[in-house]
Amino acid sequence: MPYLYNTPEDQAAMLAAIGARSIDELFAMIPADMRLRRPLAIPPAMSEMELTQHMTSLAAKNTHAGQKVCFLGGGSYDHFIPAAVDELAGRGEFYTSYTPYQAEVSQGNLQVVFEYQTLIARLTGLDVSNASLYDGGSAAAEAVLMAISSTRRYGKVVIAASVHPEYRQTIATYLENLGVELETIGTPRGVVQPHDLAAAVDDKTACVVVQQPNFFGCIEDAAALASIAHDAGALVVAAFDPISLGLLKRPGDWGADIAVAEGQTLGTPMQYGGPYLGIMACREKLVRRMPGRIAGQTGDRRGKRCFVLTLQTREQHIRREKATSNVCTNQGLFALRATIYLALLGPQGLRDTANLCLQKTRYAVERLCEHDRFELAFDAPTFKEVVIRDRRGRVDELLADALAAGFLAGVPLGQWYPELHDCFLIAVTEQRTRNEIDSWTHALAKMT
Amino acid sequence: MKPENLLFAKTHEWVAVANEGGQKIATIGLSAFAVEALTDLVFIELPKVGRQVKAEESFCEVESVKAVSDVYAPVTGEVIAVNESLPDNLETLSSDPFGDGWIARIKVSDDSALANLMDHTAYQKQCEE
Amino acid sequence: MRNTRDTNLLFELSETGRRAHRLPACDVPERPVGELVPASALAAAPPALPELSEPQVVRHFANLSQLNMSVDTHFYPLGSCTMKYNPKRNERVAAMPGFSDLHPYQSEGTLQGMLQLLYELQEYLQEISGLDACSLQPSAGAHGELTALWVAATYFRDRGEKRTKVLVPDNAHGTNPASAAMAGFTTVTVKTLPSGTLDIDDLRRHLDNQIAVFMITNPNTVGIFEPRIREIADAVHQAGGLVYLDGANMNAILGIARPGDFGADMQHYNPHKTFSGPHGGGGPGAGPICVTEKLAPYLPAPVVIKTTEPSPDPSLQGRETDRYHLDYDRPKSIGRVRAFFGNVGVLVRAYCYIRTHGPDGLRRVSENAVLNANYLLSRVKHCLPVPQGDRCMHEFVASAAKVKTEKGISAMDLAKRLLDFGFHAPTVYFPLTVKESIMVEPTETESKETLDAFADTLIRIMEEDADLLHDAPHTTPISRPDEVRAARQPMLVWPETY
Incomplete structure (x- = not known):
């Protein structure tokens, strides 16, 4: 076995010290009739070379985004990752360490968390951030629970249909057994209409959940929606795209009380959906309701600045059934990647990235919609994603043909929005060149 | 207040009941023993004024770095005042536990639970065990 | 320098x-x-x-x-966390673009290698647990617990039963009661005996028609296998409840005993522990769950299924091949517990780990994990009593209560002083059922020399002057941090204008 040290001599010496005749004897506390009396029915062991060959052949059965031009979005994006992110996050001192319970030998991780929290606070315009949650979807669900417990309103949660459908499904699962209703407001024009929201919120509403830019890529009138929620005494939970904040107003600046995001865009590969980075930030008054770990600055016994996990009484290992959440593991490695990514980009890099996404998306739309077959589904302004309608209503065939022509051309929307069965969602990141956009347009236009 | 004049709960709360204008008012705090045992308190979450509490129900929480302790109401009634200065001056809990370190005042609607409380001597005995 | x-x-x-x-x-x-x-x-x-x-x-x-201790650089016997070696080959493989550069909304036809891997992993996890069905969706162990409790809640609702209570032993991980509360259940605590095993009489007192789930960690959090686990499971089943196995300690029983065989209806895995996905400084994890046949319809959607059908590849001329699909058609499913498929990067590493070891290798992992733990126990028990006895599974819980009384040296002091000698500290003050607890999990990937060095150091520092220990560590980048100040005056971000 490749990762075991004990030689037969070691084993004999160790058994002698223990006072056991055999390793089998060490398992005596497992009653004999519960022991497995056969080998596990799994394939035999592989050497490193065999494993690498096997995995290479499995990988070859996939088509990855480097082999086709990727226009897929919907919460996971083909953004560029600078080499320094991989190099630094690939250091064993980071990725083979664990939660910094012993602060004296974890200052590296703790300082990274503190820096991450600061970056997220500045990014969102909110006061505090935690050390991360699992992903954007479960972060949204945790934010909803946090809003319910801090408002003590157990009536309902209002959510826009323009919020990521899988986030909405996740929230529905989290609320299913708690007796809190989840009311969805339709967004037939691609964005929430303020009067629809006003009609939905009441004095039993814990929070309103909106996404900015929303799942369709559209820019909501977020400040107006936030003030409607606040007038009813409800909190505002905002899902956002971190990249968009190079240009768009920060959630805290338009009225969000809790902001959550999928942080995959900040330097984490798409890796078929996870692990990603659940970002959560909130206003200071809500911090004691916030789930997850939090690092804080303090001093050591010699007065030296240092960092520790703090406000731990919120957490499950202390408060058990009364904890703010059951969350234990966070996404430390991806919080690290986001911290490195943002340090490399700086304010101008983030702005440039956002601007390239905006400009290229606009260009892609204009080129594609030169062809009669395609039109924008919604007229609201957009950021890096848009919904395109195929007037021939042959979305599945279109996307399959486009794949054969070399493009991951878009995400069909009928699976979540039956009324948008003739539509697909496209995302254009800073990585897409004019050439790629032109040839994608060309390929889609000539499909039958 | 002198601890000798107070009643104590098994869960370390102290109570002073006074008759104010025909109303029984209970002032509640944490014993010096409890505050010391909790070590280095960092946070207190006071109940809201107006809250109805039942005897032996947790109505307040005090936190140290790695522990949370419930404060249980010794009587049934309505919270009519809380010690607003405590959250910012937690050291009061240890410097003057039986005086300025009071936590809340409850307008008593049912004081039958008082019968379960101990006097100071009995309480000291419990602490020694 | x-x-x-x-x-x-x-x-x-x-x-x-x-x-x-x-x-x-x-x-x-x-x-x-x-x-x-x-x-x-x-x-x-x-x-x-x-x-x-x-x-x-x-x-x-x-x-x-370089300010961190890590498995790559130090012995890291953090109990309950299974800090084993993280194979480099798994890192390289998981970074292949064919795995790392896949968008979650690509079409099935472009994902056949990935879906095959995930399907096979489902099968392996079912086999290792002795259970019938698997969901790879949960993001971490606690998330797996929560998912399983939702499965249980939905199962009972479907049967028209109103069951409101979840039982957990007093030495359970804090995630168990916290998950139960999030799933809308009331938590009831069951006592354990001084021997470290469950108080079955206390369990029986709580069993009624309100019991939904009994959550148990086995081997339990003091490193003991519950010898009467089947009796426990039978009692819970007779009351109409389900048994949930917290799989945090699977590293002790791979190929040796299977939760499904000793009465569990559901369990989660912590692949970042048992199957060596690195811990990443606090994550990511993954929390796949396995369940019995009757609970399978309630698992989150999608799961990966396999069909045999004519190949779409024209060169194969319609020959039958295995095709893998995402099955969303699960009308009784609890729904989604997160966006996208799951923490696939962690699952790819777990798959690599299982394929590297095979059946014999996995068994030897557990054998050596248990051997190492028992050896270390035998080396330290003379100076640091282990209340639950002379034998353990993959970890043991020692108590510093005696040295605390005699010399004023606490579990925390010992933990901090170990850092000075280049050892990460064991878990301290968990479980709460043992006073001044020190929970040691050496894992199988440590040598006898390392274990000896650790034991020698522990024995040596217990002889040291108490004041030296109170002030420890002395050689780390910082000394003990002021946690009271951090909690009283929280400074959680660096101010913009400083």
Whole structure:
């Protein structure tokens, strides 16, 4: 076995010290009739070379985004990752360490968390951030629970249909057994209409959940929606795209009380959906309701600045059934990647990235919609994603043909929005060149 | 207040009941023993004024770095005042536990639970065990 | 030789106008931003991120990394966390673009290798647990617990039963009661005996028609296998409840005993522990769950299924091949517990780990994990009593209560002093059922020499002057932090104007 040290001599010496005749004897506390009396029915062991060959052949059965031009979005994006992110996050001192319970030998991780929290606070315009949650979807669900417990309103949660459908499904699962209703407001024009929201919120509403830019890529009138929620005494939970904040107003600046995001865009590969980075930030008054770990600055016994996990009484290992959440593991490695990514980009890099996404998306739309077959589904302004309608209503065939022509051309929307069965969602990141956009347009236009 | 004049709960709360204008008012705090045992308190979450509490129900929480302790109401009634200065001056809990370190005042609607409380001597005995 | 300049905060190192990552010029006709986005949605300026050069960023994080202990650099016997070696081959494989550069909404036809891997992993996890069905969706162990409790809640609702209570032993991980509360259940605590095993009489007192689930960790959190687990499971089943196995300690029983065979209806895995996905400084994890046949319809959607059908590849001329699909058609499913498929990167590593070991190898992993733990126990029990006895599974819980009384040396003091000798501390003060507890899990990937060195050090520091220990550690980048100040006056972000 490749990762075991004990030689037969070691084993004999160790058994002698223990006072056991055999390793089998060490398992005596497992009653004999519960022991497995056969080998596990799994394939035999592989050497490193065999494993690498096997995995290479499995990988070859996939088509990855480097082999086709990727226009897929919907919460996971083909953004560029600078080499320094991989190099630094690939250091064993980071990725083979664990939660910094012993602060004296974890200052590296703790300082990274503190820096991450600061970056997220500045990014969102909110006061505090935690050390991360699992992903954007479960972060949204945790934010909803946090809003319910801090408002003590157990009536309902209002959510826009323009919020990521899988986030909405996740929230529905989290609320299913708690007796809190989840009311969805339709967004037939691609964005929430303020009067629809006003009609939905009441004095039993814990929070309103909106996404900015929303799942369709559209820019909501977020400040107006936030003030409607606040007038009813409800909190505002905002899902956002971190990249968009190079240009768009920060959630805290338009009225969000809790902001959550999928942080995959900040330097984490798409890796078929996870692990990603659940970002959560909130206003200071809500911090004691916030789930997850939090690092804080303090001093050591010699007065030296240092960092520790703090406000731990919120957490499950202390408060058990009364904890703010059951969350234990966070996404430390991806919080690290986001911290490195943002340090490399700086304010101008983030702005440039956002601007390239905006400009290229606009260009892609204009080129594609030169062809009669395609039109924008919604007229609201957009950021890096848009919904395109195929007037021939042959979305599945279109996307399959486009794949054969070399493009991951878009995400069909009928699976979540039956009324948008003739539509697909496209995302254009800073990585897409004019050439790629032109040839994608060309390929889609000539499909039958 | 002198601890000798107070009643104590098994869960370390102290109570002073006074008759104010025909109303029984209970002032509640944490014993010096409890505050010391909790070590280095960092946070207190006071109940809201107006809250109805039942005897032996947790109505307040005090936190140290790695522990949370419930404060249980010794009587049934309505919270009519809380010690607003405590959250910012937690050291009061240890410097003057039986005086300025009071936590809340409850307008008593049912004081039958008082019968379960101990006097100071009995309480000291419990602490020694 | 420590570089303390470059480990200043990013915000202190920042200098206006400095820049690392530069983007290419816009190669499409550019329009003024104000024409594309309404003014009300635009920020006046980008967020106040630090401005740094690339070499600065690299030096900053490289130096920070060196302030950590890690499995790559140190013995890390953190009980309950299974800090085993993280194979480098798994890292390289998982980084292959064929796995790491896949978008979650690609079509099935472009994902056949990935779906095959995930399907096979489902099968392996079912076989190792002795259970019938698997969901790979949960993101971490606690998330797996929560998912399983939702499965249970939905199962009972479907049967028209109203069951409201979840039982957990008093030495359970805090995640168990917290998950139960999140799933809408009331938690009831069951006592354990001084021997460390469950008080079955106390369990029986709580069993009634309100019981939904009994959650148990086995081997339990003091490193003991519950010998009467089947009796426990039978009692819970007779009351109409389900048994949930917290799989945190699976590293002790791979190929030796299977939860499904000793009465569990559901369990989660912690692949980042048992199957060596690295811990990442606090995550990511993954929390796949396995369940019995009757609970399978309630698992989150989608799961991966396999069909045999004519190949779409024209060169194979319609020959039958295995095809893998995402099955969303699960009308009784609890729904989604997160966005996208799951923590696939962690699952790929778990798959690699299982394929590297095979049936015999997995069994030897557990045998050596248990051997190492028992050996270390035999080395330290004379000076550090182990209340639950002379034998353990993959970890044991010692108590510093005696040395605390005699010399004033606490479990925390010992933990801190170990750091000075280049050992990460064991878990301390968990479980709460043991006073001054020190929970040691050496794992199978440590040598006898390392275990000896650790035991020698522990024995030696117990002879040291108590004051030296109270002030420990002495050689680490910082001394003990002021946690009271951190909690009383929380400073959670660096201020923008400092």
